[in-house]
Amino acid sequence: MRVVVIGGTGHIGTYLVPSLVRSGHEVVVISRGVRRAYREDPLWEVVQTVACDRGKAEADGVFGAAVAQLNPDAVVDLTCFTPAQACQLVEALDGQHLVHTGSLWSYGPSALVPTTEDAPKEPYGDYGIGKLAIERYLMSQDRVRATVVHPGHISGPGWMPIGPAGNLDPAVIDRLRADGSCLLSDRGGETIHHVHAEDVAGLHQACLEQPDNAAWHSFNSVCTQALTLRGYAALVARHFGHQPKLELVPWSEFAARVGPDQAALTLDHIARAPLFSMDKARAVLGFVPKHSVTNTVLESIDAWVAANRN
Missing domain, CATH: 3.90.25 (UDP-galactose 4-epimerase; domain 1)
Structure with a gap:
């Protein structure tokens, strides 16, 4: 496939982009051009990079069209935080598979644990409320086939994880x-429920490579404990x-x-x-996280x- 990855030099993209190339896909990364990937990999040399300030392009009403002009078979959106952003992108596409990065904060406080993807959602705070609104929009539109991946506390070499006191001190x-x-x-x-960035990337890739199974589903992305x-x-x-x-x-x-x-x-x-289940990803996609x-x-x-x- 020809895959466009929006925000591909961050935590998830630093693992996802080389893995997609290694699996034979053609990859285009859209980023502001101000960050290097967290991990060096020679496969970045064959990745096409498009410099774009998403905020400015969205304000000008051209971001979605800029993505569509890259002729993707599939799009991974790692940096979408509002329904308006999602809508501008979706309205410019036509039938592609869109994999959106959500958040476990879209659930709000857990009631039953491990929490599954069909649990009622009552988020609070702008971030969680916004991520739930995006998910509901994507699952209600019919221009693209949509999948949402909900990571926990993304961790890995290159940045401080959420620590034992529940903060970043x-x-x-x-x-x-x-x-x-x-x-x-x-x-x-x-x-608190961590997940290795490599496993978040792996679940995104599993969704991309099994679009018939993944479309119109959301998946938790956490360690198994x-x-x-x-x-x-x-x-x-x-x-x-x-x-x-x-x-x-x-x-x-x-x-x-x-x-x-x-x-x-x-x-x-x-x-x-937070304490979330990974059973759905295993049952639907055969995906199991590698990292404890x-x-x-x-x-x-x-x-x-x-x-x-x-």
Whole structure:
């Protein structure tokens, strides 16, 4: 196929684009041209890259037409965040398979776990609400065949994963490395559900290569297990050779000690209590993630430590 990947140099694209080329597809990447892929791969040399500022092109009303003019058989949209963006793209296409990257935040707080794709959705916050609106639009239109992939907390070498405190504070990792200590709220029993970027890419590719099975479906994209905060902290402490020293305090004290920004980020993640099922991707597409959740977070942390070690 000739596949156009919008935003192809980010977390997902850095794995997806070379894998598509390796599988024999012709790939065109649309990006602003300001970011290199996270992983070097010689196959990027045969990828056609089109520089385009999506926001400006959409404001001018020409982005969808610019994608259509590339004559794709399929389109992967990794950077769509509003229904208006999705609509402009869809209205310019004609019958292609469109694989859209959604988010588990489109579900809102989990009620039954592991949460499946047919669960009721009650998102909150602009991001989750917007992703659900896009999904509903794509599943109601008939210009393209649509598939939606909902990643969890995307992790991998090159960026800090959501950490054991449910936020991105590097001091959490520093303390676990130093002596195995970690401050957590309440009992530390909330779950967060990571996924390796390579597996998110792999599920996108499985959808592309099985369009008859994937069209008009959404799929969760996570590791087959999730981590509790306290289990995550203990895992990292032991990884660095320490016995875990977990300090469990009421939420009010936790928020005061970590500060408002990190506390808000923690709450964003733990309030949804994510734990999702991968059964549908396996049953419909035969797709099973390669990376365990423990290997995913430890690989990410080790790469981050190596890149930031003083």
